[in-house]
Amino acid sequence: MEFQTIDKLQKKALKKSSTDFTRLGFALFFMIGVLTFTFLSNGGISNNMFLAVAALIGAYMAMNIGANDVANNVGPAVGSKAMTMATAIIIAAIFEASGALIAGGEVVKTIKNGIIDISAFGGNPDQFIWAMMAALLAAALWLNFATMMKAPVSTTHSIVGAVMGAGIAAAGFNIVNWGTMSEIVASWIISPVLGGVVAAAFLYAIKKSIIFKKDKVEAAKKYVPIFVSLMALAFVTYIILKGMKQIWSKTIELLNILPLVSLEVTKKPSFATAFIIALIFAVFVYFFIKKRISSNTTTLENTKASVNTLFTIPLIFAAALLSFAHGANDVANAIGPLAAINDAVVNKGVASSASIPLWVMSVGAFGIAIGLTLYGPQLIKTVGSEITELDQIRAFSIAMSASVTVIIASQMGLPVSSTHIAIGGVFGVGFLREWLHIKDENNHTLEEDILAIQDEELTKNAYKSELKTLQEKSDKTQADYVRIVTLYKMIENEKKIIKSTKKSIKKAKKVQYVRRDAIKKIVAAWLITVPVAAILAGILYFTIKGIMI
Numbered sequence: 001m002e003f004q005t006i007d008k009l010q011k012k013a014l015k016k017s018s019t020d021f022t023r024l025g026f027a028l029f030f031m032i033g034v035l036t037f038t039f040l041s042n043g044g045i046s047n048n049m050f051l052a053v054a055a056l057i058g059a060y061m062a063m064n065i066g067a068n069d070v071a072n073n074v075g076p077a078v079g080s081k082a083m084t085m086a087t088a089i090i091i092a093a094i095f096e097a098s099g100a101l102i103a104g105g106e107v108v109k110t111i112k113n114g115i116i117d118i119s120a121f122g123g124n125p126d127q128f129i130w131a132m133m134a135a136l137l138a139a140a141l142w143l144n145f146a147t148m149m150k151a152p153v154s155t156t157h158s159i160v161g162a163v164m165g166a167g168i169a170a171a172g173f174n175i176v177n178w179g180t181m182s183e184i185v186a187s188w189i190i191s192p193v194l195g196g197v198v199a200a201a202f203l204y205a206i207k208k209s210i211i212f213k214k215d216k217v218e219a220a221k222k223y224v225p226i227f228v229s230l231m232a233l234a235f236v237t238y239i240i241l242k243g244m245k246q247i248w249s250k251t252i253e254l255l256n257i258l259p260l261v262s263l264e265v266t267k268k269p270s271f272a273t274a275f276i277i278a279l280i281f282a283v284f285v286y287f288f289i290k291k292r293i294s295s296n297t298t299t300l301e302n303t304k305a306s307v308n309t310l311f312t313i314p315l316i317f318a319a320a321l322l323s324f325a326h327g328a329n330d331v332a333n334a335i336g337p338l339a340a341i342n343d344a345v346v347n348k349g350v351a352s353s354a355s356i357p358l359w360v361m362s363v364g365a366f367g368i369a370i371g372l373t374l375y376g377p378q379l380i381k382t383v384g385s386e387i388t389e390l391d392q393i394r395a396f397s398i399a400m401s402a403s404v405t406v407i408i409a410s411q412m413g414l415p416v417s418s419t420h421i422a423i424g425g426v427f428g429v430g431f432l433r434e435w436l437h438i439k440d441e442n443n444h445t446l447e448e449d450i451l452a453i454q455d456e457e458l459t460k461n462a463y464k465s466e467l468k469t470l471q472e473k474s475d476k477t478q479a480d481y482v483r484i485v486t487l488y489k490m491i492e493n494e495k496k497i498i499k500s501t502k503k504s505i506k507k508a509k510k511v512q513y514v515r516r517d518a519i520k521k522i523v524a525a526w527l528i529t530v531p532v533a534a535i536l537a538g539i540l541y542f543t544i545k546g547i548m549i
Helices: 001-043 048-068 071-077 083-105 125-148 155-171 178-211 216-242 250-256 271-299 302-334 336-349 359-374 377-385 392-412 418-437 446-472 479-511 517-548
Strands: 107-109 353-355
Touching: 001 359, 048 125, 048 302, 048 336, 048 359, 071 083, 071 125, 071 377, 071 392, 071 418, 083 302, 083 359, 083 377, 083 479, 107 302, 125 155, 125 517, 155 517, 178 216, 178 302, 178 418, 178 517, 216 271, 216 302, 216 392, 216 479, 250 336, 302 392, 336 517, 359 377, 359 418, 377 418, 392 418, 392 479, 418 517, 446 479
Parallel strands: none
Antiparallel strands: 107 353
16 A cells, blocks of 8 residues: 555656656747847847847746736636636736737836936946846846745836846945835835725625625626626726827827827826726626626526626636736836846947837747746636635625726825735735624624623623522521522523633634735735845846956
């Protein structure tokens, strides 16, 4: 029997090692392909080897983004079983790459949010190239480590910390914009708290309006179209603001070709414009969903599981739209250092912004898709099922939080992280479940149970007082003895009631729908992302400088 067990373990280990080797082989093939293409296509440029190596690191960085960051977009949908892992990876890979290539932006600030003052480099392209290369590699290494530890972290914070650390190593602490850094620190608190509150609010609203009703089918007919249309409103607004800002002017120009259409051409959409377009779309969605649910109510059962199925298709759309917006909004920032290196090598100078060539954007787009396919599933499982148990309604609430929170924060000028918002949403629905569990089927709260214990204690003490009086009585009658026996029984009964209630309270307090060890690990990873990436980038900068001098 032991030999059979050992044989099974050996076969399992060999299968896992074979899979790991295959994934590593595909990753290396992509990275070497990028290195070779960049070197051969830029043969006439001096320092083209620097650019080729930077492209190699950029490909590595992009794959790590795919392995870590994209899990937030599809993890809740997979965890709720709205879609399979394979379907999620295919959808996310297609829409991430599409977002990057279609709406990723022609020009971005290569130094994210003005983290460092590039004038401190004194126009020296070599030091600038070394710093950006160190930043890119440091951010990629940290993301790789975080993925191995199953900790979803912010890609933006990783690259920001790395750029800051490389900049300090190259030109000292004065190069850093500390005001911007303080905003990033603030986002560590703002993002997850806002995300958690919004997700919990939506989940409670759905439970209150549908799940807690006796006739769930009738409630679903009334409220599901409202919730799905609100989702459409939020997501279309989110996509227009975050995913179409780079192609907005061209889109308006194309629309103006149509007869009777004359729109003002602007560089990016305003919130009012995005909201009006989204509102029109949401109205169509409302009537479509209302008609669809009304025609299918005969197949619905009066159960929570049946109502859950109504949120499956909206969740699939949410995963796709979140992936598109992430590809459009975050990929350019992540490969910004590569674009900066390309600009410095080609133009032999240092600029605050640089065009992102198609090949650089392609490295980011396809790298993310490959990284997601090869190494994304473990983080998708972590986000979808290893923090708290999710169903379609909970996952829907998290998806709503991801879009609504970004819109609210951007309009209020608050710094937020999409990763922290999504994970905060997962925490929010988990903690709401714990809070709701404290209530029993009769809607008795923990506080009411505590008051009940106090009442039972008072009753028990009254019995004890009466018992003491009877026991001290010198001329006891037959009735007194009967009463004494009765009082003993009543006191014992009160003790049992108190013990049972205390046990119930203790059990309620022990119920944890959110894994505390997951919270500690993820929050710890968030807090150290910027400083670890900065320290690593500084070390790598001095290493590269030592090799080159």
